[in-house]
Amino acid sequence: MRTTTATVTIRIPTPLRGFTNNQETVEVSGATVGEALQQLVEQFPRLKPHLFNDEGRLRSFVNIYVGDEDIRYLQREATPLKPGAELSIVPSVAGGGL
């Protein structure tokens, strides 16, 4: 049985836009966070090493939010997505303009 796939928007942060042809948002379809991210890196393969480690797991310094909630406190990559959901990639940034 196939799960229904939803069209969702992924917000790309500035440091990673170099890998998405400077697109600030990318539309993908996916029933879960994992599926949506998989589609994203298939569309932009150069993004992959920045989001996933060699074992294919999400890197620990990349936070993914659905709406305003961290997926670590939902069902991680298995978190289901409703149509129109907004995913944000929020990487750690250190700059202080020193």
Add this chain to the structure above:
Amino acid sequence: MPVTTADITLTPEELRRYSRHLILPEVGLEGQKKLKAASVLLVGAGGLGSPLALYLAAAGVGRLGLVDFDVVDETNLQRQVLHGTKDVGRPKLESARDRILDINPYVQVDLYETRLTSENALDIIKEYDLVADGTDNFPTRYLVNDACVLAGKPNVYASIFRFEGQVSVFGTPDGPCYRCLYPEPPPPGLVPSCAEGGVLGVLPGLVGTIQATEVIKMILGIGTPLIGRLLLIDALHMQFRTLKVRKNPECPICGEHRTIHELIDYEQFCGLPGRNGETAAQQTAESAVPEITVHELKARLERGDRPVILDVRKPYEVQIASIGHDLLIPVDELPERLAELEPYRDREIIVYCRSGVRSERATKLLREAGFRDVKNLKGGILAWSQEIDPSIPRY
């Protein structure tokens, strides 16, 4: 935040100076006394430290501590409004102290002309009610976080990149800490710094004033501070959003079963060669790539000995300054554009960028791809400008 105001009095001059605060019911005389009784440590007197120092001084925070060891440089003036043209070449702390006391002579300014380290952080931080972190690197971010958690001091955090900023309040008794948000730092080189990626000059002004607002709210105990929330600021589209930050029960420093009880080696934690210790030395040996100095390259070029020169910067940077190249491939595009280098596989390749950081990454990448004779130009175009040809602009 517990601030005792019993012994605090305001002179008639101070009452006049702070009149616009005194007539605000949320501040008032009691609030102004709290500000005067409070002490805040600013880590970094740069982009974020500038608005922080200016506004906290103007607001009447009684004691400001500043940690910095840098000297004012012309490239700072585009955003570090604490310092002026006349201050170029002076220690940032001296210039900051003069500016703060010019704004408000009632402020006590403590200067720490040092790098914040695992050895001195707790001793410095314990003297203050709260900390505002405006540093520019991951090791210091984690150090400030851990020291604040261990010392029980709130840490008003902000960071910036290009057109975007993040602000939150960490280290309160029930709130999350920086490690709850980001348990581990990214490996070195994966996330560009402001020096590499650039930053809109007004951005630290925008973000640092929000940070200063949070500091003042924390001191006064008013409103809803950004505890458990991460504010994301996008200056380009002028959009502000907040995300939830939960206290991680398994956090190694603020969780229930914490495993970190003292400050660690943060350079090592962030994968950088540490200042001492065997592991650090091993790491350096493993990560070292062959280098060539600007003097060696110049001597060779003069002899007519011509290696292949690869510039790994962005094309717009070449318009600002260049020392010439045979190939221009931005480091991020290198993995897909290796074919362009195939004709040079058996030749010696010298890689350069602005400061030598990106080219080091590129050198490593090429060597892993089987190019045997690749060297990184140490210090990049900056070193070339400084030591060989000052007519090449530094940026």
